[in-house]
Amino acid sequence: MSIQKESLVKLNGISKSFGDVDAVERVNFEVRKGEFFTLVGPSGSGKTTTLRMISGFEQPTAGTLQIGGQPMSAIPPESRDTNLVFQRLSLFPHMTVGENVGYGLKKRGVDASERKRRVSEYLELVDLGEFEERDPTELSGGQQQRVALARALINEPAVLLLDEPLSSLDRKLRKQMQVELRRIHERTDGAFFYVTHDQEVAMTLSDRIAVMNEGQIEQIGPPEKIYREPATQFVAEFIGDTNLLTGSVVTHSGNAVIQIGGSGGIEIPADGHSGEVQVSIRPEDFQLSDTGVEATVIERFFQGDQTNYVVEPDIDLSPIQIVSQGSGHTAEIGDQVTVSILPGTPVVFD
Ligand SMILES: Nc1ncnc2c1ncn2[C@@H]1O[C@H](COP(=O)(O)OP(=O)(O)OP(=O)(O)O)[C@@H](O)[C@H]1O
């Protein structure tokens, strides 16, 4: 039996317009207690606006927002059980690391000895135990962002709101910080509400993802489910790599099938679809095999544990990306190969 955790943040029909720009349109989702929830979507899709409504820095044009079961319409940001970590580094430069982290407690009148204890505790949590007396300017970008995290976490918010907190870091540091973030989340009780345009980050970190496009949520679910069963063509293309192929439903030997690439092309079960359809097939769901569609290898990238190919089918079909994971078949550029699909993997959109 799966026990669904309590809902903590609940958005019901939330919209936000700026003049005639509909930034967020009728959005519904909930963030559950202790969960790592990520809102992912392209630039301008409405992610920051959604986060700012949860934090209280922006008011919805329509809909209701609850945190911990309480309506938030009349509750100012500082009275909400949330804390915000921004994309750009935002430490107080004239305070030490320790003073930065202890700032929220000081403002609330927590006494000095208790403050000192908790500052140490939270600096340990982000692996910066020995940096308490340093100035923020004496830290690397990644260390500064960890201080910012500790400064937010020390207030023990029910929800930590993170808006692209890693985007100012270089690629390597970003990877390290992803692992850190996940670890820090596991060590704390609070929920994380994470906003990013980077689908890879979203897939790596999250318990659940909401995919946003043009102000609307297209799908919500665990990463595997979103990847394997995308609800829309947009989600199929935005999350992970895919081959999006046009097919049409025809009758072949008495059975309705989707034919991709015309007669003699790839065939998959019609499953109740009709007319012209789009079919999403992940690169790893194609394989080089003994039977199937003839094609020529036009690109090949060796990546250690896998090999990526681009093949040009002999039939009327644009080039296909294939990821081959150590199976028996290998090929070189220029080779003639045969390509087939792993059964049950294509996703069809009408
Ligand atoms: N204060 C504002 N006034 C007018 N339009 C705004 C305002 N804030 C956001 N918008 C518009 O609302 C839309 C959504 O913006 P938002 O910042 O939420 O996107 P985003 O998904 O966070 O994008 P990014 O990934 O680039 O940060 C955009 O079209 C943006 O131009």
Ligand SMILES: [Mg+2]
């Ligand atoms: Mg944004």
